[in-house]
Amino acid sequence: MTTGSTNSVSTAAGQPAETDEVKGRLGVRAGTEVTLSIDAMGGDRGPATIVAGIARSAAKNPAVKFILHGNGPLLEKLVARRRSLRGRVIIRSVPGIVTMDEKPSQAMRRADTSMRSAIDAVKDGEAQACVSCGNTGALMATSMIRLRKLEGVNRPAIACLWPSRNAQGFNVMLDVGADIRADAQDLLQYAMMGASYARNGLGLEVPRVGLLNVGTEEHKGRAELKAANDLIANGETLGKYTYVGFVEGGHIPGNVVDVIVTDGFTGNVALKTGEGTAKLVGDLLKEAFKATPLSRVAALLALTSLKRLQKRIDPRRVNGGVFLGLRGTVVKSHGSADATGVSAAVKLAYELAASGFSERLAARVASAVASTQNDGTS
Template structure:
């Protein structure tokens, strides 16, 4: 596969400034911080005119007005059919230069309603040829001091074996683009490492992944279990959206509980508070290693444009990290990498690969 050179600056991101639990009170400070750290980047800020008035004078920024906002509890139908001038939709439209008043962004970032974002993005951008179902991918910290990328995290709750194969190709492209690992190792999430374990769908997916690996199309490690995500056994872990979303929410809950436990123990009495002062440098480093804000920014893979989802409750630090992940993905041509992997697979299989199966 031909090596792709990074896109030249400036990389332009479209930002839904109204989305999420906090809207402009978080997104605008995050955008300022991002611009300070990325002097060659440009932003397209999308939202209501009054909310973005202060940003009109910012350098390397363009303001695009939108009169509506997709609320966190809005249904997909409302977002698609009744709020056609929402900041979410207008921001996504900036990825399509043929759209009226579009400025051509390289990626879009929103903290809005996940279901609505997914539906609007798929409606506006459509899926890449050869991709049946797009997937949501995010990173988790591991013991190796790096990240494990996991997908799907909730876009599809009833994936087929062929879908899981597609997720592996798209996820591999993501890791190659953002982490710089050209042939990332792929694990299939299962209840055991043995090939005979799991549901019929998982066993069939394992067969397809082994065939693709034997053909040199990806680097399949084999089945992995949930704890392998945090061990860093593989660079990428593939699962269906139901399992992935439960795993993600469970992990977030566990991390929060562990943090509370540590705080409680160090707050018990004067002696433990003194111990906390002594241990403060260690605690700060620990907190940073598990801080979920560092891992904010999930990629919506398989679309004809790069869309990144920030956590709805993200603060300015977390949203800035989502912007940075979108910037890195765009600069390293994630969209082209996903397309190239899918096309190469179809060509190698004579256009009869399961990857080409239509939904």
């Protein structure tokens, strides 16, 4: 997620964001104290990387504290080495670890895991948000049974930020992998929740919402997309967004839309394809600069500009999928995140917690549900 972003976000004066005024990118009041609950055992790189990541965040932000869940003695040792974490970490020793390829239905039944313990700290109000680099399916399944869904939400979604040509530098896309299915009603809810996230997270008063399809013509696509097209168009006033209609894959990094709505299968493939493509181009660029002595000199000269570009498109800096539609905030970091990536996910979780986004989203969904029940529209 846009952590070290230098993009200024224009927020009209006095513009209300759900129920509160926007303060900065995520409406955060500087110094708001937040405790984050961290699953220290999830991810491909192990607890040392996760502790390194939270230490980095702690050094930058004196208002954040942590509860770490996992192998107690190991975590004690890792935390003791980090000066920035001194006095700011509670360690909760839990023996179980959810593996990256474990079935969600199995993982969610285990009571002794670091993942479940991390989610429960949010459930019990000890922490304001949870961060995990672990198994996505297991994290979603466990979050659903422990935190429960917001009333009126059928399928929660994972929303990610995507580098784009927009003024704010990022689009929101959802669902990127919570559920491989989504019917028309789910897609409408994604539009509502995504618009709320864009309003609070990117400071856009009336976000532009688009529905991902294989063409922009109305007759294209699967049946559920045609039905969703009508529902989302009718939901404009209620959801406080502008509906631009169908969009294509090429629009995701573009500037015609702020919120891209799709099912979790398509969204996940698009996200990973985009990341893979950006990485390929970046790798080829590095090779191009090593190709000749002249190009090596050029690389030195352009270093500052290239570093700025790298920062702009670095997938580690847009790390963190937010679970939308639950009674609590859960941020899913990439399984392969390094310390920079973990720190980006922690920063996002801090901002979401400090801005009270979870409560605002709940209020928005509740008002949509009430309105639907009152006037019979959907």
